[in-house]
Amino acid sequence: MKTALIQQKYMSSKEATRTVTSHKIAQASQNGADLVVLQELHQNEYFCQSEDVKFFEYANEYEEDIAYWSKVAKANDIVLVTSLFEKRTAGLYHNTAVVFEKDGTVAGKYRKMHIPDDPGFYEKFYFTPGDLGFEPIQTSLGKLGVLICWDQWYPEASRIMTLKGAEILIYPTAIGWFDNDSEEEKQRQVESWITIQCSHAIANAIPVISCNRVGFEADSAGVMDGIRFWGNSFICGTQGEMLTQASSEDEETLYADIEHTRTKEVRDIWPFLRDRRIESYNDLMKRYCD
Secondary structure, eight states, rough: OOOEEOOOOOOOHHHHHHHHHHHHHHHHTTTTTTTEEEOTTTTTTOGGGOGGGGGGGGGGGGHHHHHOOOOHHHHTTTTTEEEEEEEEEETEEEEEEEOOOTSSSSEEEEOOOOOOOOOOGGGTTOOOOOSSSOOOOETTEEEEEEEEEGGOOHHHHHHHHHTTOOOOEEEEEEEETTTTTTTTHHHHHHHHHHHHHHHHHHHHOOOEEEOOOEEOOOOOOOSSSEEEEEEOEEEEEEEEEEEEOOSSSSSEEEEEEEEEHHHHHHHHHHTTTTOOGGGOOOGSSSSSSO
């Protein structure tokens, strides 16, 4: 399975950004990609830098967005992983990954479960935690374990996806630095981000695709100084080996050939699932073991 992930900048408007994204998807398809992965909330600026009710208007176009990306998937004969702002009803919104089949039909969706609330990342103001659980999405290319950004720090999420048959983990992402952070701190953050996701690949013997934004985005509300999204999108194999990685500054389309048979080969020699002591894990159901 030839996979492509598209790391790109926000182009100052939804229309301009979608045009660029669609062009990059067409190029990926022409280069033989079967699966294309886009970054978190890829149509708009990362509006969660501040809390402003005006941004809820973006979610009003959710159904139109579904129709648009359905046509893109069908036109390019690809399985497409998108990241959209979903409105269910007034006052109830989700950060939702929608997966399209090659014929444009919706294969399934995942609503982001872990919602951050940190300076510059005020997502709890906008998004209700997901209620669809950690369910892999069946496609013509296999079962995709789609998660979103903050989910990538939680081994429980990747493990459950694996236990339910996911053959690959996919993380559309929006994470970056504040310019006033030290260079040492910036490096620690990126290395931690890469390490935790590669560890999910190792622990579960399945590949991981992590597609991050890149470029500086000012806070349109003027509350924050802005975020410099650190890119570094990557695809790693079943033993955490880096197959391809983007830079921290450039827009890039990454490609990798993923072999599902590799999972069996690795699990046969590292049978982590076999040796799990499931009868001893009840404490994981507690917030903290006081």
